[in-house]
Amino acid sequence: MSQLVLRGFRLWPLSWHFGMAHQIAGLVLLSLIVFGTITGVIIRTKYVASLREDLKARGESIAQSVARSIQRGAIRQDPASLGLLLKEFGQIHGVSYIAVLGQNGEVVAIGPQDAALEALGLAQAAAGDTPVVDLAVPVQSGMKGSVHVGVDLGVVEKGLEKVPAIVWRIVLVSILCAMSVAVIVYLSTIRPIYVLTESVRQIGQGRFPRAIPIRSRGELGMLARSLEQMSADLASYHEQLESKTRELELSKEELQRQNEEIRKAQSQMIRSEKFASMGQLAASVAHEISNPLAGILTYLKLIRRRLESGRMGEGQQETIRQYLVTMEKETERCGHIVKNLLDFAKSSEPDLREIDIHRVLDDTLFLLNFKLLMSDVLLEKRYEDVPLVAGDFGQLKQVFLNVIINAIEAMKGEERVLSIHTQFHRESQTVLVEIQDTGEGISEKNIYRVFDPFFTTKRGGTGMGLPVVYGILEKHNADISIDSQPGKGTKVTIQLNVANPRRVSRTNQEPTESRT
Ligand SMILES: Nc1ncnc2c1ncn2[C@@H]1O[C@H](COP(=O)(O)OP(=O)(O)OP(=O)(O)O)[C@@H](O)[C@H]1O
Ligand SMILES: [Mg+2]
Structure with a gap:
């Protein structure tokens, strides 16, 4: 089996040190922080853009209404009257200046104050480099020229200075939400998983819990019920196994006892068998040798009687010679038996x-x-x-x-x-x-x-x-x-x-x- 080893680098080190609860809580917190940050950035960008657009639209609408008023001749077109009007409009938040320029670009009137003139010059010259945006609307009839409104987009940024406080509140609420979610997740998922894990560990150690305290009706509850059932089954099998083991131990002891008895009986049998075969062998040897010996003894007695009778003629000598030949043969036979017996008995390697x-x-x-x-x-x-x-x-x-x-x-x-x-x-x-x-x-x-x-079937065989x-x-x-x-x-x-x-x-x- 091949194995991948990455030296000095663990792919998932957290899993070694933290439990599942920590991992899930960490993941929830991390995702909330990431989600909050991304949402904050998006909201801020969109909010700033919309405020800016709003400010520009307001500036444009001011310029248009001033231009319309001039066109309709609703106001006198001398600089003093215009100055008064512009001063009024110039008070509006975010408006840096409002100016009426003549046909050749000369300033006819400007408000709300003298510094506005400088701002107009800067805004026109920089064309977008300053936070002030110049919005111009032409005046078509009556006095020819244009109405300029300078909108200071910087006020939008200033307004956003209050945002961090809002963000902190959002973060706080998010953390509270996250903690609530964590508590709910802990109670509904992690704790039951802990309980299940503990129960499985107990089962593994041979302790079989009767009840697993998870009352939910969801999947974990079903798992707990199945585990309870499994634990009960295993407990009963375990009991059966133990009783069988006890029975086996008893039968093993019984078997050992019987074995011992058989061994004793066997050794007794072997001993008696040995005695029996030794006896058989001795009987056979005695039988094999006693016949020729009896023959030899008979002939010896006959020869002794002949000698004692003193009648030793030619015929007698021949008879005695024949007796001796027979005795020789019988003695040889005895020798043959003894030799074979010795060959058999001597256990020369x-x-x-x-x-x-x-x-x-x-x-x-x-x-x-x-x-x-x-x-x-x-x-x-x-x-x-x-x-x-x-x-x-x-x-x-x-x-x-x-x-x-x-x-x-x-x-x-x-x-x-x-x-x-x-x-x-x-x-x-x-x-x-x-x-x-x-x-x-x-x-x-x-x-x-x-x-x-x-064992022989031959005459003269041993x-x-x-x-x-x-x-x-x-x-x-x-x-x-x-x-x-x-x-x-x-x-x-x-x-x-x-x-x-x-x-x-x-x-x-x-x-x-x-x-x-
Ligand atoms: N080739 C064979 N054919 C037939 N019978 C045999 C043969 N070999 C052995 N036997 C039988 O087995 C018996 C035992 O043989 P074994 O050689 O042990 O003794 P034996 O031949 O009778 O005597 P000994 O070997 O002392 O002359 C014989 O007597 C014979 O009956
Ligand atoms: Mg033989």
């Missing part, structure tokens, strides 16, 4: 390195080469261009060894194909290893149990292969899934994380395929 999964697979297949040949299994490899994975070489070899042996052991029918397929899954940044066989498959009932320790596999992969943060169709075969998919996801090349080369 994998030594994660960047490893080539194809090398791990090939090393494993090299170990199993003889078994594959003996079992008459056709091997199909489809290696795609995959990045290095994060893994422990030895542990992953153990994983593939267990899975591939299971696959070989499952193939007893005609078709015996073992397919190993690797591919890179870009989205999850993992490498998938699919090991598929065409063996007997796993029944729906058993597929959920294959990772259980000691049922520890897949649990070991699972344990190793879990430590690699890798996944394993098994899909199987009874009678058709099983596919084991192992998903390993790539060693360095950012360095993984984006080019995909053609896969290499081989069949052996």
Whole structure:
């Protein structure tokens, strides 16, 4: 969002310091002063102009009536009679002089006094430079000449000297009017606005006024009523909210209490589960080992009896040898169980390195080469261009060894194909290893149990292969899934994380395929 900043200059500084009432009062006063001043100036100008026009008209009318009197011969035209007449007219306010001039401009008579002559001369010579205006009317018949009246416009200005007192009175009345207007505006608008603002502030603070003391019927009154309604609604919502909050707090406490109970029950369950699985494991181990041990004990007793009877012929020796072979096998089986159990139990952390999964697979297949040949299994490899994975070489070899042996052991029918397929899954940044066989498959009932320790369907099997596999992969943060169709075969998919996801090349080369 763009912003306009005027440095060192505030567009409307008043708004920061004064309230609305002050602003309105100031504006009213200012407009009254401006209005009064403009009106005063206009009135004065118009008044002066009208007075001047009036004075001129009066002077002209005096000159015309004197000229008419001379023309009609109503007065004698000798200077003495004229002088008397002019003296009379000269007394009129604003008339500086009145003179009758002859045909050649000579003064026949002038009034009201001798100084008038000088004024006439000045007025005529200056032609407008003095405040005295010379108004002339010709005399057409009888005595030829003209009547001149000098009107002193200065008397107008002098008369206006009284004006300031009038102006002050007007200003005083205006201020009184302004104050009355301000009081009316304050009572009718500003005070209600204050009240409304205060009420809104209270509502904002969560105090909800029930009544807003504005009784006017105008817009502000309507606003006050709406605000009252809004305040009442908000108060009721607020109450509801508070009661809901209280309820929520109570349920939260209840929930916390229940959670605590569940947590206790859970930890108890985990403890008993642990004991149960430990017991199960111990029972399974005891069962697995007690059978061969019982067999060994039986054979040991038989051998002891033979030795004690002292009958040790050729045939006896052969029987004892067979007993010993069986005992050896059973002991080996016990050792095998214990070793697998140790593999499973010992939680050796994998030594994660960047490893080539194809090398791990090939090393494993090299170990199993003889078994594959003996079992008459056709091997199909489809290696795609995959990045290095994060893994422990030895542990992953153990994983593939267990899975591939299971696959070989499952193939007893005609078709015996073992397919190993690797591919890179870009989205999850993992490498998938699919090991598929065409063996007997796993029944729906058993597929959920294959990772259980000691679960086996094989004679002589320990049922520890897949649990070991699972344990190793879990430590690699890798996944394993098994899909199987009874009678058709099983596919084991192992998903390993790539060693360095950012360095993984984006080019995909053609896969290499081989069949052996
Ligand atoms: N590829 C497979 N095809 C069919 N069944 C399988 C396959 N892999 C595992 N199973 C089933 O899962 C069971 C458990 O396998 P696991 O490797 O854990 O033990 P095991 O092979 O029976 O014994 P051990 O691995 O000690 O020789 C097997 O007995 C078998 O029933
Ligand atoms: Mg196995």
